[in-house]
Amino acid sequence: MTDFNPQPTLHGDTLTLRPLHADDFDALYSVASDPLIWEQHPSPLRYQREVFEQEVFAPGLSSANTLVVIETASGAVLGASRYYDLDAAQRELAIGYTFLARNHWGGATNGALKRLMLTHAFGWAQRVWFHIGANNLRSRRALEKIGGKLHHMAMRDSKAGAIKYAYYAMDREEFRL
Numbered sequence: 001m002t003d004f005n006p007q008p009t010l011h012g013d014t015l016t017l018r019p020l021h022a023d024d025f026d027a028l029y030s031v032a033s034d035p036l037i038w039e040q041h042p043s044p045l046r047y048q049r050e051v052f053e054q055e056v057f058a059p060g061l062s063s064a065n066t067l068v069v070i071e072t073a074s075g076a077v078l079g080a081s082r083y084y085d086l087d088a089a090q091r092e093l094a095i096g097y098t099f100l101a102r103n104h105w106g107g108a109t110n111g112a113l114k115r116l117m118l119t120h121a122f123g124w125a126q127r128v129w130f131h132i133g134a135n136n137l138r139s140r141r142a143l144e145k146i147g148g149k150l151h152h153m154a155m156r157d158s159k160a161g162a163i164k165y166a167y168y169a170m171d172r173e174e175f176r177l
């Protein structure tokens with residue numbers, strides 16, 4: 001057991017992150033139903049309702065570590081992200097399963113989201129990992145834009161078989177707000 005809270009409510013200037021609830025399905029699926037969000041993802045069919053429910057929503061709900069991303073000014077649901085792979089001995093965890101509405105790509109939203117999550121994580125963790133499909137160049141560039149550094153490449157098992165992932169890391173000492 002750790003003293004890390006994987007489902008906090010976090011408030012920033014433009015975003016609020018709060019724990020995922022069962023009644024968030026329709027709002028999140030409305031965002032996730034865009035096939036271009038998943039185009040470079042190792043599981044590109046997540047825009048399909050059943051696949052989204054089985055691979056993203058149900059595991060996110062049962063994990064009790066998923067956060068809904070809300071635009072503070074409008075109250076609109078923009079997507080979700082998750083803490084996972086907590087390692088108390090190493091004081092490490094991962095942030096991922098992130099998706100955002102396309103009208104929030106390329107701007108400040110991903111950086112604001114990750115800043116909130118990283119600030120919370122580094123209150124406990126020494127290192128934060130990000131596992132990104134090797135071919136998901138859009139997500140890799142977005143992470144590099146906020147300071148993520150490629151650590152190594154490795155295969156990860158999934159329902160679809162072994163998939164090559166890029167492992168990015170950020171250490172507490174390197175993190176800047």
